[in-house]
Amino acid sequence: MTSSTAIPFADRVAVVTGAGSGIGRATAVALAEAGARVLGVGRRKEVLEETASAHPGIAVLPLDIVEEGAAEEVVATAVERWGRLDLLVNNAGSTAVMPLAETDRSVIGRLFELNVTAPSLLAHAALPHLRATSGSIVNVSSTYGHRPLPGGAHYAATKSALEQLTRSWALELAPDGVRVNAVAPGPTRTDVLVAAGLPDDTVQEMFAYERERIPVGRLGDPEDVADWIVRIADPRGTFVTGQVLTIDGGLELV
Structure with missing residues (x-):
């Protein structure tokens, strides 16, 4: 018989937002492979079903997390499906290329609604259950949550806000046995830039530029980030909270 030490998330339940592709999909699969029962949440039903097909431990919920009541529904x-909740991974988010000269009020609002407000409401809804299981929250920030991003300041500001929420919640919830950490990926091969409306050739130019700056000489893969989400959420890591782990191939050092 395989021990719970070998399968750290056995009998535990996780919610992963933005699970239809990229880091979210890789995280849902990695958690399921580590023994968790995973609810993958996202707007697009078809890609969520592709995620679910990758492992029998994944169920999906097509839903826009910025909608009224979405957090409670997730x-x-x-909880209705599995009777508990041990982990919330706030991965869903959006980016925008928006220099100050092109500032658009509606774009700012959408960025903060998805990248800051929705994770806050999900954490609020999950909290009673996380307290009951001594669970944890992992927020997905960005290397640009703690370094400047010319032309994308408002995106960077949302991620900076998420990192500050991480630290503050960690202090607030430590007495309840609930841990809160974050990972901050650098440039990673996902479809987030295409989803932001950038042409493919522009995306490839941006990737090439970033690749040249990254000390390890490559962009990140979603699995690089997912692996560390699983590690920092490991229920055996009870002494780790309030941390922001940067996963960017050394980019923040240059």
Whole structure:
């Protein structure tokens, strides 16, 4: 019989937002492979079903997390299905290329709604269940949450806000046995830039520029980030909270 030490998330339940592709999909699969029962949440049903097909431990909920009542529905779905909730991974987010000269109020609002408000409401809805299981929250920030991003300041500001929420919640919830950490990926091969409306050739130019700057000489893969989300969320890591782990191939050093 395989021990729970070998399968750290056995009998535990996780919610992963933005699970239809990229880091979210890789995280859902990695958690399921580590023994968790995973509810993958996202807007696009078809790509969520592709995620679910990757492992029998993954169920999906097509839903826009910025909608009214969405946070409560996500948490209720997981708890009704499996009876508990141990981990919330706030991965869903969006970016925008928006220099100050082109500032658009609606773009700012959408960025903060998805990148800051929605994770806050999900954490709020999950909290009673996380307290009951001594669970944890992992927020997905960005290397640009703590370094400047010319032309993308408002995106960077949302990630900076998420990192500050991480630290503050960690202090607030430590007495309840709930840990809160974050990972901050650098440039990673996902479809987030295409989803932001950038042409493919522009995306490839940006990737090439970033690749040249990264000390290890390559862009990140979603699995690079997912692996560390699983590690920092490991229920055996009870002494790790309030941390922001940068996963960017050394980019923040240059």
